[in-house]
Amino acid sequence: MTSRLALCTPLVLIVAACHEQPPPPGPGGHFDPAATTGGGAPMRLWSFEETSDGKLPSGWAPSETNADGTPAQWSVVRGEDAAQGERYLRVITENTGSTYNMLLSLDSYPADLELAVWVRADSGAEDRGGGLAWRALDADHYWIARWNPKEKNLRLYVVENGARRTLASADIEADPAQWHELRVLARGARATVLFDGTEVLSHEDPALPDGGRIGFWTKADAATSFDALTLAIAAPESGSVPGPSPR
Numbered sequence: 264m265t266s267r268l269a270l271c272t273p274l275v276l277i278v279a280a281c282h283e284q285p286p287p288p289g290p291g292g293h294f295d296p297a298a299t300t301g302g303g304a305p306m307r308l309w310s311f312e313e314t315s316d317g318k319l320p321s322g323w324a325p326s327e328t329n330a331d332g333t334p335a336q337w338s339v340v341r342g343e344d345a346a347q348g349e350r351y352l353r354v355i356t357e358n359t360g361s362t363y364n365m366l367l368s369l370d371s372y373p374a375d376l377e378l379a380v381w382v383r384a385d386s387g388a389e390d391r392g393g394g395l396a397w398r399a400l401d402a403d404h405y406w407i408a409r410w411n412p413k414e415k416n417l418r419l420y421v422v423e424n425g426a427r428r429t430l431a432s433a434d435i436e437a438d439p440a441q442w443h444e445l446r447v448l449a450r451g452a453r454a455t456v457l458f459d460g461t462e463v464l465s466h467e468d469p470a471l472p473d474g475g476r477i478g479f480w481t482k483a484d485a486a487t488s489f490d491a492l493t494l495a496i497a498a499p500e501s502g503s504v505p506g507p508s509p510r
Contacts, residue, residue, distance in 0.1 A: 314350065335356035362483060382487060390411065413439075443459050446458075449497070
């Protein structure tokens with residue numbers, strides 16, 4: 264199917280002003296410093312196209328915060344409803360309460376980076392939606408930006424010792440049945456969050472200043488799909504981050 268969008272920002276996630284395909288990722292779950300954007304910034308793209316249906320993508324492992332119940336099921340599925348290409352990542356879960364479902368990278372990345380992903384909130388009676396985690400030391404310590412169409416908000420959190428602390432929140436309405444772009448720029452103590460190209464949240468906090476693993480995140484019974492995760496290592500001289508081009 265036709266790709267909806269090639270992502271691009273001053274960190275140049277996709278080279279040549281989004282007219283060319285990005286360089287291939289390194290083998291398996293390992294970061295390849297030779298793969299760079301047009302501006303020389305190291306980058307990665309996880310499209311899930313090389314993963315067999317029903318399998319986990321290479322280099323990722325399921326995890327949980329406050330585990331209480333049956334672990335969520337993460338897998339790559341194939342369908343014409345993918346945001347890009349033919350495959351995407353999906354989580355199905357029957358968890359409740361303060362159980363956070365995670366799929367964490369096996370590799371760690373620097374603290375200053377940019378992440379972007381397509382997210383779709385498929386279902387959930389207690390909770391809905393999901394987001395991205397970064398600077399994860401483990402399943403109990405990380406930053407998280409998440410969209411919840413049930414609550415009609417976008418929030419930025421820090422999780423420490425398994426307890427979630429709200430840093431910033433904004434009301435937002437978006438169709439849960441559609442794909443939406445969630446983008447995070449982390450630099451120093453500040454995290455900036457964009458939703459469908461619009462900057463919605465920006466906040467500073469000294470917690471968890473070091474690099475760590477990245478990941479996908481949902482809460483309780485939120486079944487969610489993710490596609491085309493992109494990572495770029497933030498260059499110190501990078502300026503503000505505009506949203507992507509219109510679909």
